[in-house]
Every structure is written in structure tokens, then in C-alpha cells.
Amino acid sequence: MPRETDPSAGGPRDATDTPRDRPGPPRTAPPAPSAAHPAPAGPAPLPATAPERDGPPDPSEPLALRGPAERAPAAPRGYRAVFALREFRAVFAAHLLSLLGVVVSELALTVLVYDLTASPLLSALTFALGMLPYLVGGTLLAGIADRYPARRVLVTCDLICAGCVAVMVLPGTPVAGLLVLRCLVAAVSPVFTGTRMAALTDILGEGDLFVLGRSLLRIVSQSALLAGFGAGGLLLAVVSPRGAITITVATFLSSAAVLRLGTRDRPARTGDGPGRTLLKESLSGARQVLGHRRIRGLMLLFWMPPMFAVAPEALAAPYADEIGAGSAALGLLMCAMPVGCIAAELYAGAGLSPRARSLVVLPLAAAGLLPLLLYGLRPGVALAAVALVLAGAGSAYVIGLDRWFVEAVPVELRGRAMTLLTAGLMTLQGVGMALAGLAAEFFPVHRVVAGSGVLGTLCLLLLVAEVRRTAPAHRIRTEVRDGDDRHVTSR
Numbered sequence: 001m002p003r004e005t006d007p008s009a010g011g012p013r014d015a016t017d018t019p020r021d022r023p024g025p026p027r028t029a030p031p032a033p034s035a036a037h038p039a040p041a042g043p044a045p046l047p048a049t050a051p052e053r054d055g056p057p058d059p060s061e062p063l064a065l066r067g068p069a070e071r072a073p074a075a076p077r078g079y080r081a082v083f084a085l086r087e088f089r090a091v092f093a094a095h096l097l098s099l100l101g102v103v104v105s106e107l108a109l110t111v112l113v114y115d116l117t118a119s120p121l122l123s124a125l126t127f128a129l130g131m132l133p134y135l136v137g138g139t140l141l142a143g144i145a146d147r148y149p150a151r152r153v154l155v156t157c158d159l160i161c162a163g164c165v166a167v168m169v170l171p172g173t174p175v176a177g178l179l180v181l182r183c184l185v186a187a188v189s190p191v192f193t194g195t196r197m198a199a200l201t202d203i204l205g206e207g208d209l210f211v212l213g214r215s216l217l218r219i220v221s222q223s224a225l226l227a228g229f230g231a232g233g234l235l236l237a238v239v240s241p242r243g244a245i246t247i248t249v250a251t252f253l254s255s256a257a258v259l260r261l262g263t264r265d266r267p268a269r270t271g272d273g274p275g276r277t278l279l280k281e282s283l284s285g286a287r288q289v290l291g292h293r294r295i296r297g298l299m300l301l302f303w304m305p306p307m308f309a310v311a312p313e314a315l316a317a318p319y320a321d322e323i324g325a326g327s328a329a330l331g332l333l334m335c336a337m338p339v340g341c342i343a344a345e346l347y348a349g350a351g352l353s354p355r356a357r358s359l360v361v362l363p364l365a366a367a368g369l370l371p372l373l374l375y376g377l378r379p380g381v382a383l384a385a386v387a388l389v390l391a392g393a394g395s396a397y398v399i400g401l402d403r404w405f406v407e408a409v410p411v412e413l414r415g416r417a418m419t420l421l422t423a424g425l426m427t428l429q430g431v432g433m434a435l436a437g438l439a440a441e442f443f444p445v446h447r448v449v450a451g452s453g454v455l456g457t458l459c460l461l462l463l464v465a466e467v468r469r470t471a472p473a474h475r476i477r478t479e480v481r482d483g484d485d486r487h488v489t490s491r
Contacts, residue, residue: 078212078349078350079212079215079216079349079350081209081212082204082209082212082213082216085203085204085209086262087203087262087263087264088200088203088204088213089262090258090259090261090262090263091196091199091200091203091213091259091262091263092216092217092220093258093262094154094158094255094256094258094259094262095196095217095220095255096220097251097252097254097255097258098158098161098192098251098252098255099220099221099224100224100248100251101161101165101248101249101251101252101255102185102189102248103224104235104244104245104247104248104251105165105168105185105244105245105248107236107244108235108236108241108242108244108245108248109126109168109178109182109241109245110126111236111241112168112178112241112242112245113126113175113178113179115241116175117175122175122179126178126179126182131186131426131427131429131430132183132186132427132430133183133184133186133187134186134187134189134190134422134423134426134427135423135424135426135427136187137186137187137188137189137190137191137423138190138191138194138419138420138422138423138424138426138427139282139283139286139420139423140279140282140283141187141190141191141278141282141419142190142191142194142282142285142286142415142416142419142420142423143278143279143281143282143285143416144191144195144278144282144415144419145191145194145195145198145415145416145418145419146198146268146269146270146281146285146412146413146414146415146416147268147270147278147281148268149265149266149267149268150195150196150198150199150202150263150266150268150415151199151259151260151263151264151265151266152265153191153192153195154192154195154196154199154256154259154263155256155259155260157188157189157191157192157195158192158252158253158255158256158259159252159253159256160184160185160188161185161188161252162249162252162253162256164181164184164185165181165185165245165248165249165252166249167181168181168182168242168245169242169245169246169249171242189422190419190422190423190426191419193418193419193422194415194416194417194418194419194420194421194422194423195415195418195419197214197418197421197422198269198414198415198418199263199266200213200214201406201414202266203263206403206406206407207354207403208354208403210402210403210406211349211354211357211399211400211402211403212349214399214402215345215348215349215399215402216349218341218345218398219342219345219346222338222341222342222345223338223342235247269411269412269414269415270412281416282416285413285416285417285420286416286420288413289409289413289416289417289420290420292408293470294408294467294470295405295408295409295417297463297466297467297470298401298404298405298408298467299405299417299420299421299424300463301365301401301460301463301464301467302398302401302405302421302424302425303424303425303428304428304456304459304460304463305365305368305369305394305395305397305456305460306395306425306428306429306432307428307429307431307432307456308369308372308432308452308453308455308456308459309337309368309369309372309391309392309395309432309452309456310429310432310433310436311372311432311433311436311448311449311452312333312337312372312375312384312387312388312391312449312452313333313334313337313433314432314433314436314437315436315437315440315445315448315449316330316333316334317330318440318445319333319375319384319445319446319449320333320381322378322444322445322446323378323380323381325380325381329381332381332385333381333384333385333388336384336385336386336388336389336392337388337389337391337392338392339389339392340388340389340390340391340392340393340394340395341392341393341395341396342392343389343392343393344392344393344394344395344396345395345396345399347396348360348396348399348400349399354400354403357399357400357403358400358403358404359400360396360397360400361397361400361401361404362397362464362467362468363397364394364396364397365394365397365401365460365463365464366457366460366461366464367394367457368391368394368395368397368460369391369394369452369453369456369457369460370453370457371386371387371388371390371391371394371453372387372391372449372450372452372453372456373450373453373454374386374387374450375387375446375447375449375450375453376446376447376450377446378444378446379446391453405417405421432452436448436449436452439451
């Protein structure tokens, strides 16, 4: 697949790709009218106009380099420019449907397993299995994202999930079968997410539209943490767990239909190489991604802050008990960090320029966990909630990091890199929760949370220094010279 985005997909072009910058024969001024060379009769020639552009303009492109139509004040900007693309609207709608299916099925399946076994351990294991298989699927199946056309992969993943959930509904399915099906859905999830992330670069390009599109999908995912489980709880009050799971079959099938009818069929990034099995291709991609110093540093910058930031959420119930707070306080502590994430992401996407988002990546990543140090004072519910909101707001660094990552990864590795990114993100959050729970067995909860803030900040300072060392020199020169946030590559 060519490096440039498909014009009909509405992808932005480099702001420097203008006719006056292209090589060509030197231009000479026309001779002035004189007696020997009188001016030609007829109307004066029209002034040259900028060539027509394919797709919407990149919001980060300087206005001076756009044509008259592109300078019109009615042109959509920011998040509206992303929603102006029909293909993205289809991806966004499918994301809502599949996310609804995942959230409701997780909650309903946990309740169903508890109803069948009366075992808190098996019920908790059902929920935990939503994270553990991410590493397996994201590592061993990552090659699917580049080996096959994106639309085919996305539709197939939704159909597999719908089939697994449909079998869960059958009354004769044993508990062991339910857990296996849960693992299968979780193993498919990183392939789906990584393929969709890579497909967004085909639909939106690699510039600001891609960054804003990824931001919108993250905002929806964070909002699901606030509303999804509440809606699932209300649904379970009306229908049985199997009835709720049945509804999720329809959401997965609807997502598959929207993706099949609403997105273009683009070719795969890589073909079936001779003698290269899917497993070899997946592991080879992981080695290439993790073996590249710049890409490895950026990937760790995605992974490390959430690994430490999950400590207060994982220990919210023990902390509420430690300070003598009630169940209402527990709900507030669980919601505070997602609220900070959503608010900060919306502000960064709508209120900051692309250059400003790039400039705040490393400072926010380095300082994002510092609010957790307030837990060392054993604060009450109000101050703890403030600390969590601020810690959540620190995650806004990823909106600038997204563009760095997509610029660093070669096109032929993009699907595998983004699948591995998703798998590592979920796996390390699970590891962070487990380590926080283990530490809380030996130390007071407030010290564990504060300690995660201290240890995480120290690790991130080292990581930020590494990412800064691997930054391309031409990126630094461009950002210092002007604020146009021109498109550059890191290779």
C-alpha cells in the first residue's frame, strides 16, 4: 500500500506539498507591453488558482497554503472535520455498538457464572479473563492485521464475537465452556482494535485528523466505564443474564453490518510471503517493533502510566473501607479518574493546536502520576477525588503521542504494531492491578497508592529521557522554527 493516503478517503496531505515547492523549469516574467510588442486584445487572463484538493483540508495546515474554497469559514475544523468523513462515521458507530456488546456481555456473564456456581472466585475470574488473553491474541495473532484486508478482518472479528456470545446463551453450555468462550472473545479483541487503529490511518491520513479520530474513540471508551456498567445493571434488573447476553449478539452483528456497508475494501498491507506462517509473521513483527529503539520507547510511554495509574482504582474499595467511607464514596472514587481523562482529552482535542499537543506530551507524561502522592496524606473522599481527576487529566499526553507513534511505525508493520500496543496496554494494566493488590496485603492502602505514584514517576522520568534522545532532529528543528506542525516522518 502506498505511503500516501487514498485521496478519496479524505486523508490530509503534507502542508509543504504545494505547487510552488515542486521542482520545475524556471519561470520568467512576461515582457512588458511596448510598441514592438503590444498587449494582446481581449479580456485579461484570470489569476491562477490553487489546484483542487482531494478530500477535506488538514486542520493543522496553514491557511496561507490553502485554496480559496479551503479558506472559507464554513469548512469544518477539529472534531467536526473528522465527523465530516462518511467512513469515520461508520467506524464510530460500529465502535459504539461493539463496545456496548463487550460491556454488557462482561457484566451479564459475570452474574450468570455466579448464579450457576455461587462461587465468588469463578465470578471474579470471568471478569479477569477479559484482560489475560490480550497478550496471547495480541502477540500470536497480530499478523492478521497486516496480512488481510482491514474490512474483512474487522467484520470477521465481530462475527466471531457474535458467534461466541450466541453459544453462551444456550442453556446447556457448561461453566467451563463459558470461560473458554470468554477467553476467545478477549483474544480476538486486540486484533480488532489494532486493525481498526491501522485502518484509521487509511481513512483519516497520518496527520491531525487521525489524532482527533483516535481521541474520539478513546473518549467513547472512557465514557463507557461511566455509563456502560450502570446501563448493564439496569438491563439486568429487567431481563435475565442470558437475555442481556442475547442483546449483545445483535450489537456485534450490527457492528459487522455497519463496517461491511460503510467502509471501503482496501488491500492488505502485506501479502502471504513464501514460507511465512501467521505465527512467524506475528512474532517477526513483534521483534521488529520492539527491536526499534524509537518505537519501543513510544510504546512504553503508552504502557507505563496506566500500569501505575490503575492502583487507586484497583484499591478503591479497600481505601473507602480504610477511611470509613460508604458505598456512595466508592462510586465517586471509581468515576473520578475517567472524568479527568474525558475532560482533558476533549480540551486537548478541541482547544490545543497540533503543535501544542506535541509540546505537552513529555511534560504531561512525566508529571501525570504526581497527584497520586496526595494519597500519602491519607486524604478524605473529596481530596482523593481531586487527586484522581488530576491524574486522569494527565493522560491527555496520548493525543500528541498518537501522531508520534504512527509516524515512527513503517506502513507494512502498522497493523501488527498497533495490535501489540493494545495487547500490552491491557496486559500491563492487569499486572498493575495485581501488584497493587499484592502490596496492599503488606502495607496500608494509602501508602501503596502514593508509592505507585512515586515509583511510576521515577520510571517515567527515565523513559521520557529515552524518548527525547530518540526524537528525530528534523522534528525538533521544525517545532522550534514555526508552529505549523508540518507532517514529518521519523524514519
